[in-house]
Amino acid sequence: MSNNFRKLDRAVSDGSLVARLSTLHHFRYATNEIMKFDHLEDYDLQPYGEKIITLMEVARWTLRQRMDVSLIMLCSKKHVPYKAAYFKLLVWIRRRRSAFPTNIDDRINSLLEDINHEIVVCTSGIDPRVQLGIEELLIVETAAVSST
Numbered sequence: 001m002s003n004n005f006r007k008l009d010r011a012v013s014d015g016s017l018v019a020r021l022s023t024l025h026h027f028r029y030a031t032n033e034i035m036k037f038d039h040l041e042d043y044d045l046q047p048y049g050e051k052i053i054t055l056m057e058v059a060r061w062t063l064r065q066r067m068d069v070s071l072i073m074l075c076s077k078k079h080v081p082y083k084a085a086y087f088k089l090l091v092w093i094r095r096r097r098s099a100f101p102t103n104i105d106d107r108i109n110s111l112l113e114d115i116n117h118e119i120v121v122c123t124s125g126i127d128p129r130v131q132l133g134i135e136e137l138l139i140v141e142t143a144a145v146s147s148t
Contacts, residue, residue: 021058024066024082031059031085038092042099049100053107056093059086060111070114071129071137084132090115091136 010016020030034055037045063069063086067079075083093100094112115137129137 017055018058021055022062024062027059027062027082028085030055031089034089035092038096042096045096045099046101050104052093053100053104053111056089056111057107059089074126074131080131084134087115087132087137088134091134095136
């Protein structure tokens, strides 16, 4: 385990990332720290799954106190970097879902509700998903429906 990852592990365990996610001043720094887990293999990521989801719940709470946290509506230009950082993490969680423990599926589903819908309100011809600049948000995942 690298020294950088040990520092990150401590930041997750000691609550300093929770404190950083609780304020917009340090929000993007904290989301960047969480994204460092992306380099782990699934089996190495899994022990951190519940903590990461807890951090995401803190991030959602923080943003909801200051702005609309959905893909349905545009946000002000000053809030775009924070909202984009949050949604980038949600896309990452959706992509790496198999690395997270199944006992927290309900919590993950609750978080992913923010990106797993097709309702979008374009204001002045601007799609809120485009505003965030995250290509994966423009790709709508559809579930296969089978009839019996």
